[in-house]
Amino acid sequence: MIDMEFKPIGKVHSPYKEKATAPIQPKYSDEFGKIEIFPEFADGLKDLEGFSHIWVIFVFHKSEGYDLHVKPYLDEEARGVFACRAPRRPNPIGMSLVKLENISDNILNIKGLDMLDGSPVLDIKPYVGDFDEFSDVRIGWLEGKVQQAPDKTGG
Amino acid sequence: MIDMEFKPIGKVHSPYKEKATAPIQPKYSDEFGKIEIFPEFADGLKDLEGFSHIWVIFVFHKSEGYDLHVKPYLDEEARGVFACRAPRRPNPIGMSLVKLENISDNILNIKGLDMLDGSPVLDIKPYVGDFDEFSDVRIGWLEGKVQQAPDKTGG
Numbered sequence: 074m075i076d077m078e079f080k081p082i083g084k085v086h087s088p089y090k091e092k093a094t095a096p097i098q099p100k101y102s103d104e105f106g107k108i109e110i111f112p113e114f115a116d117g118l119k120d121l122e123g124f125s126h127i128w129v130i131f132v133f134h135k136s137e138g139y140d141l142h143v144k145p146y147l148d149e150e151a152r153g154v155f156a157c158r159a160p161r162r163p164n165p166i167g168m169s170l171v172k173l174e175n176i177s178d179n180i181l182n183i184k185g186l187d188m189l190d191g192s193p194v195l196d197i198k199p200y201v202g203d204f205d206e207f208s209d210v211r212i213g214w215l216e217g218k219v220q221q222a223p224d225k226t227g228g
Numbered sequence: 229m230i231d232m233e234f235k236p237i238g239k240v241h242s243p244y245k246e247k248a249t250a251p252i253q254p255k256y257s258d259e260f261g262k263i264e265i266f267p268e269f270a271d272g273l274k275d276l277e278g279f280s281h282i283w284v285i286f287v288f289h290k291s292e293g294y295d296l297h298v299k300p301y302l303d304e305e306a307r308g309v310f311a312c313r314a315p316r317r318p319n320p321i322g323m324s325l326v327k328l329e330n331i332s333d334n335i336l337n338i339k340g341l342d343m344l345d346g347s348p349v350l351d352i353k354p355y356v357g358d359f360d361e362f363s364d365v366r367i368g369w370l371e372g373k374v375q376q377a378p379d380k381t382g383g
Contacts, residue, residue, distance in 0.1 A: 077233055077234045077235060077236070077287065077348070078232055078233040078234075079232045079233075079234065079319040079321070080232065080318070080319065081232070082318050082319065110310075114296065114310075114318055116296040116297065116308065117296040117297075117308045117309040117310045117311075117318070118308050118310055118311070119296075119297060119307060119308030119311060120307045120308045120311035120312075120368055120369050121308055121310050121311040121368070122368070123311070123366060123367070123368025123369055123371075124311065124366060124367055124368040125365050125366040125367075126365055128323070130285075130319075130321055130323070132232065141269065141271040141272040141274075142271065142272075142274060151274075152274060152275045153271065153272045153273050153274030153275045153276055154272040155265075155269075155272045155273055155276050155282075155351070155352040155353070155354075156272075156273070156274060156275035156276040156278070156279065156354055157275075157354065158353055158354070162351060163235070163237050163269055163272070163351070164234040164235065164237065164285075164350045164351050166234070166285055166321075166350060166351050168283070168285070168323060168353070193232070195319045195321060196310070196317060196318070196319050196321050197310040198310070198313055198323070199310075199311055199312065199313070199367065199368060199370070200365065200367075201365075201367050201370055210280050210281055210355065210356075211278060211279060211280040212278070212279055212280075212354065212355075212356050213275055213276070213277070213278020213279040213354060214275050214278055215354070215356055216278075
């Protein structure tokens, strides 16, 4: 049997205290914030500072329950939950790509923050463009909507 | 108290049965595979087929334990676990960006597979280039190594 119970390796320190004030995607944020990695995991940060961007895997800790169809901020129509990035999901796991400014001991100073204050962090992974980027991408119901996204939005 | 216990929403059907045969990144794979979404979550797949690429969040179910320093496949030197994508991590959560060929009921047919057969799937998210891509990226210890990566490698 697989253990599906995870433990936080750290937590987010963010100016966003509530869902209503957080941006929908880190791309639309210039906010600075910190990720505190708990001391027992800090040795795992070795060599991370060479990367300009990192993936933060975290828990949407303020989200409760989920629906399989949701009306995303960018659309009028209800979409399947797996076709959008809404926080209320069967497993409320988020991924944020943020800019890593620097590391001071067990604190990651980051830019481009969209996570709420106190979000439990499950993992940090380096961003490697060559692995993560594709050409010839279709973006379904989001086509034509992404450019119009505002800087900030409700949850 | 936050519930950190997650439940699989589906599982991977893959030609890779063992770690030794799986590619290190889906980018280096042309393999086809399937993601079975369990029937109770299938309604959440609505609108997903419009996306050419999807993120699969899954569990490295064959990984046991972790070390904070690991010697990655692409390097001679031990690196911090958060500066690489090795499967043995404090929380053994993986993210794979794969090409979505089509959806048949609750089955996602995908290309570019690096996940092991039977991997529990935690979440599916659409890939949206505008959100996920950055320019001016530095990739730390991986600089100069990515191009040399072989098609397949030991786990």
